[in-house]
Amino acid sequence: MPSKTLAIIDRARALVEEGVPVISLAAGESDFDTPSEIAEAGINAISEGYTRYTPNVGTIELRNAIRRKLEEENEISYTPDQIVVSNGAKQSILQGVMAVCSPGDEVIIPAPFWVSYPEIARLADATPVILPTRVSNDFLLDPMLLEASLTEKSRLLIICSPSNPTGSVYPKELLQEISRIVEKHPKLLVLSDETYEHIIYAPSTHTSFASLPGMWERTLTVNGLSKAFAMTGWRIGYISGPLHFISACAKIQSQFTSGASSIAQKAGVAALNLGHAGGETVANMVQAYRERRDFLVKSFGEIDGVKISIPQGAFHFFIDVSCFYGVEVDSFGTIDGSEALCRYLLDKARVALVPGEAFGDDNCIRISYAASLDTLHDGFARIKKALMLLRPAASI
Numbered sequence: 359m360p361s362k363t364l365a366i367i368d369r370a371r372a373l374v375e376e377g378v379p380v381i382s383l384a385a386g387e388s389d390f391d392t393p394s395e396i397a398e399a400g401i402n403a404i405s406e407g408y409t410r411y412t413p414n415v416g417t418i419e420l421r422n423a424i425r426r427k428l429e430e431e432n433e434i435s436y437t438p439d440q441i442v443v444s445n446g447a448k449q450s451i452l453q454g455v456m457a458v459c460s461p462g463d464e465v466i467i468p469a470p471f472w473v474s475y476p477e478i479a480r481l482a483d484a485t486p487v488i489l490p491t492r493v494s495n496d497f498l499l500d501p502m503l504l505e506a507s508l509t510e511k512s513r514l515l516i517i518c519s520p521s522n523p524t525g526s527v528y529p530k531e532l533l534q535e536i537s538r539i540v541e542k543h544p545k546l547l548v549l550s551d552e553t554y555e556h557i558i559y560a561p562s563t564h565t566s567f568a569s570l571p572g573m574w575e576r577t578l579t580v581n582g583l584s585k586a587f588a589m590t591g592w593r594i595g596y597i598s599g600p601l602h603f604i605s606a607c608a609k610i611q612s613q614f615t616s617g618a619s620s621i622a623q624k625a626g627v628a629a630l631n632l633g634h635a636g637g638e639t640v641a642n643m644v645q646a647y648r649e650r651r652d653f654l655v656k657s658f659g660e661i662d663g664v665k666i667s668i669p670q671g672a673f674h675f676f677i678d679v680s681c682f683y684g685v686e687v688d689s690f691g692t693i694d695g696s697e698a699l700c701r702y703l704l705d706k707a708r709v710a711l712v713p714g715e716a717f718g719d720d721n722c723i724r725i726s727y728a729a730s731l732d733t734l735h736d737g738f739a740r741i742k743k744a745l746m747l748l749r750p751a752a753s754i
């Protein structure tokens with residue numbers, strides 16, 4: 359992540375510490391607490407003395423629960439030894455990339471991307487190849503661009519659906535089109551990051567890339583409990599795929615962190631037992647996210663010049679605010695990109711957002727709506743007022 363972005367988040371934190379009422383819409387995690395059924399399973403694990411090392415790859419109880427989930431919800435079959443549980447999906451992705459990539463390999467990453475993908479590729483001595491997408495195309499990868507960008511070095515394509523930061527959901531037909539390209543490149547694998555799978559707004563539906571014809575052998579599926587189950591602090595993620603790669607992930611993990619927390623794994627079993635897609639507990643959270651999304655879409659949709667793509671999943675809104683670039687502000691300077699605009703909004707509106715440059719798209723800013731509707735109303739009013747100051751009086 360570029361340090362300028364971190365600087366904004368640090369500045370927002372410093373202002374809060376000084377007592378300035380900053381509204382932070384920069385978070386990458388749910389504002390809900392972990393559902394009580396899950397938390398209780400964790401508490402029980404402690405009181406029942408379930409506090410020792412587990413197998414490196416995760417308990418058989420949790421891997422079986424994951425196996426069932428993948429079969430029933432995603433139509434992909436794995437044996438428990440084709441699943442490795444890690445300390446969060448981030449670790450699963452890192453190990454997956456390290457297991458697959460050799461130095462010099464290319465990792466294809468559609469932009470806007472989750473900030474860690476390019477850095478993880480670099481950690482594996484691979485080269486990130488960034489493929490831009492357009493807000494007018496709902497930030498979805500253009501298959502023709504993908505095909506034209508593949509080389510002999512292309513080893514891994516990362517697909518994130520629903521996407522952080524854009525909320526885009528890849529329709530099944532588009533994934534099928536991509537799979538036909540993958541089929542033509544035998545060396546190319548796909549890492550399908552399905553972390554936000556359950557936070558999806560009907561009529562959009564989730565398709566697991568590995569469930570497409572011929573793609574099981576070519577796909578590493580990553581998922582986790584952080585987002586849908588409001589369990590970011592519990593640190594449970596997992597990867598599944600062909601044994602060859604999953605065994606390599608297990609080897610890396612065995613010298614790296616060993617198994618995930620025994621307590622969190624017990625809580626993870628309780629989460630996966632809540633019912634299909636997390637049952638009513640998750641459905642209620644998704645309904646709340648949906649209302650917040652609808653509010654933001656309507657509100658920002660009414661600001662002239664702002665370009666939006668309606669998020670179909672996750673809890674972020676990624677809007678193109680480049681119409682405000684180039685404006686000079688007294689005693690501030692020029693708004694010359696997303697970082698300057700976010701700095702301006704923090705100073706003027708006291709709202710913390712993340713600049714799109716961190717996600718590979720400087721035209722945009724990311725607004726997290728993992729916050730109450732009241733907070734979003736207040737945040738939007740402040741943002742709008744500050745943005746209007748950037749407009750010549752005649753155009754307001």
Ligand SMILES: Cc1ncc(COP(=O)(O)O)c(C=O)c1O
Pocket residue numbers: 386445446447448449472518521522551553582583584590593594595
């Ligand atoms: C797209 C995406 N993938 C993976 C992760 C990692 O989540 P965790 O390590 O908490 O499971 C995140 C977290 O922000 C994310 O946004």
